[in-house]
Amino acid sequence: MFIIEALYTVAALMLAIYGFNALLLALVAILRPARLEAPPKPDTWPGVTVQLPIYNEIHVVTRLLHAVAHFDYPRDRLEIQVLDDSDDETARVVHTTVQHLRRLGMNIHHVRRAHRHGYKAGALDHGLRSSQGELIAIFDADFVPPPDWLRRTVPYLVHDPRLGFVQTRWEHLNADTSPITLAQTLALDGHFAVEQVGRQALGWPLTFNGSAGLWRRSCIEGSGGWHDDTVCEDLDLAYRAQLAGWKGKVVPHIAAAGEVPPLIDAFRRQQSRWATGSMQALRKHARSLLRTSALRLDARIQGLLHLSNYLVHPLMVMLLVLTLPLMLMEHPLDWPMAYLSLAGLGPPLAYAVAQWRLRGHGRRLIALPMLVFLGIGIAWAGTRAVWRGLTSRRTPFERTPKFRLEGEDNTWPGKRYGEETHAFTWGEWVLAVYALAAAAIAWHKGNVFAVPFLLLYATSFLTVAVGVWWQARQHRKARLRALSRPSPHGFSP
DSSP: OOOOOOOOHHHHHHHHHHHHHHHHHHHHHHHSSSOOOOOOOOOOOOOOOEEEEESSTTTTTTHHHHHHOOOOOGGGGGGEEEEEEOOOHHHHHHHHHHHHHHHHHHEEEEEEEOOTHHHHHHHHHHHHHHHSSSEEOOTTTTTOOOTTTHHHHHHHHHHHHTTEEEEEEEEEEETTOHHHHHHHHHHHHIIIIIIHHEEEEEEHOOOOOSOOOOOOOOHHHHHHHOSSSSSHHHHHHHHHHTTTTTEEEEEEEEEEEOOSSSHHHHHHHHHHHHHHHHHHHHHHHHHHHHHHHHSSSHHHHHHHHHHHHGGGGHHHHHHHHHEEEEEEEOOOOHHHHHHHHHTTTTTHHHHHHHHHHHSSOOOOGGGHHHHHHHHHHEEEEEHHHHHHHOOOOOOOOOOOOOOOTTOOOOTTTTTGGGOOOOOOOHHHHHHHHHHHHHHHHHHTTTTHHHHHHHHHHHHHHHHHHHHHHHHHHHHHHHHHHHTTTOTSOOOOO
């Protein structure tokens, strides 16, 4: 009895800490918004290498290459590397497009490796060895940066020699595709316009988000280069750079648009990869954060909270699992619920602030319930990912498939790479049934504070479980229809 009560209390208090920390960052972003002054243009533009790590991205790679080719940066100072580890028809498409752009005068290279060792980190490191640029820009395959992106970001690094990297905001090509994609844009907007801005205002560690960022080459090399011992090589390098004395900068008024996953299982896998990588980075840097003199004490504590943030997933699962035995032992459950309700104000406030700050309205907040369901519903997958990150030094890199969706286009069913997701969601089904049973018992026992909490869990796990099943069914049906028709491109859709 005592052990269960203690675990329940610890889980509730730790969730409250993360919740109140989100509330603090939201308040800081309100009171100390990001400064929008741009540094002066340099007299001489430095050489820039744009690195495009690619792996099996047949739907979006041509769009990316043409977008980067339209950068209005001095041609003689611009180099483009397509770091292509693909093992499907993507390599042929990249080769054809690169040859076309080279004939137009672009300094662009199709870089292939004999193996995919180190995944994205390995590709970036391999490309860096032959690159010529003083600055290194990185874009994932699904991004479409605007032509002036380099001209707007390069001056920051030229102006401040202590600045190691600049991270710009992610805009969204397919926010309106579905409630699922709209919900994800709320979370991403909150991260870039509130969390990152709040951390920057307080001098706390920032993260490089892996795409739409610009690095100083000497910072990458001076911080040890790209490491492949985590699946969040971006987060790892950002922390190593800041622990080495470099600064990072977030500029939310500069944006590059990318796709958000339309598939619930793709979103779940993406978040699982980030959870695993964050835990690997926590293991790797916790001791350095505690001992470093490069950061203030509050920044070191916040670094630990930042890297461990995905612990909220196992904490949520723990809270749910322990609720039922506590009720059966007649333990009161009202005080943790009231406490957590206050801590839970942080994320919704951050999302609301971000929407008004970025868009001048809160219409996208209509997707907030879906974001809540998805955020809780992936807690089981997140719990497994956290365990992998805490116990395994090397894990496979599971990419997020992209389908070239823009606006309200929702034509992903049947397309190539859709079959890479749709793993069976047994954990979500079990936890949904468990939460429903606990809610019925709570109602019977008069624990009214627990009933909404348990029903929210049940709804969230059912949203993920049913959603994955339904989307898998849609994909199979569309795939069968597509395979019955010949493809004009010589490969399956």
